[in-house]
Amino acid sequence: MNHAQRLRQTIEDEIVDGVLRPGDRLDECQLAARFGVSRTPIREALLQLAVTGLIEVKPRRGALVSTPEPARLFEMFETMAELEAACGRLAARRLTEAHQGALVAALDACRVAAGEGTEAYYAENAVFHAVIYRASGNGFLCEQALTLSRRLAPFRRIQLRVRHRLRQSLAEHEGVVAAILAGDEATAGERLRAHVLVQGDRFAELIRNLAGGSAAA
Numbered sequence: 001m002n003h004a005q006r007l008r009q010t011i012e013d014e015i016v017d018g019v020l021r022p023g024d025r026l027d028e029c030q031l032a033a034r035f036g037v038s039r040t041p042i043r044e045a046l047l048q049l050a051v052t053g054l055i056e057v058k059p060r061r062g063a064l065v066s067t068p069e070p071a072r073l074f075e076m077f078e079t080m081a082e083l084e085a086a087c088g089r090l091a092a093r094r095l096t097e098a099h100q101g102a103l104v105a106a107l108d109a110c111r112v113a114a115g116e117g118t119e120a121y122y123a124e125n126a127v128f129h130a131v132i133y134r135a136s137g138n139g140f141l142c143e144q145a146l147t148l149s150r151r152l153a154p155f156r157r158i159q160l161r162v163r164h165r166l167r168q169s170l171a172e173h174e175g176v177v178a179a180i181l182a183g184d185e186a187t188a189g190e191r192l193r194a195h196v197l198v199q200g201d202r203f204a205e206l207i208r209n210l211a212g213g214s215a216a217a
Helices: 003-016 028-035 039-052 070-094 097-114 118-135 139-159 165-181 185-196 200-210
Strands: 055-058 062-065
Touching: 003 028, 003 039, 003 139, 028 039, 039 055, 039 062, 039 139, 070 118, 070 139, 070 165, 070 185, 070 200, 097 118, 097 165, 118 139, 118 165, 139 200, 165 185
Parallel strands: none
Antiparallel strands: 055 062
């Protein structure tokens, strides 16, 4: 990661962990002084966070910590689930030898990372899904999936902190790969949709974590 990306990750961590709360103002000068950098990488980091919806930039008020409304966040995950399902179906139909090797390698990397903790798995998880997007053989679909995946990345990361979710995620990855390698389009699509879509207790837990775990939220 470059300097701006590392700063984005640090600020993102503080938002996810509740150190920075909804409504808090992110002053470029104060952040630059705190991290000992110029305002340029700070500004770039804030722009990256604005894309995810974790912060919003308002005229005359600057950058403020924000999270999407629950209904909006659910819509984003619902759309992501459908894009991933489409990628999975096409990957099962069009899998090449090169993409098969990349998919198996990505799954192996996820297995190793699962033993190293959430942050390591989070990074390999992103690679795993990107491999499936490319394996679809549809460049436009791949671009759209990558764009929305980047926007949802912080929220998918929060999900991995839920108890037992990391191991469950890995098991779901293995099921997805098995379906793709078998050329089972329907199963690959359904497994990816279920893997991505947050609903019921999973969605409630995500919203609770975003709110810092307060009972009132």
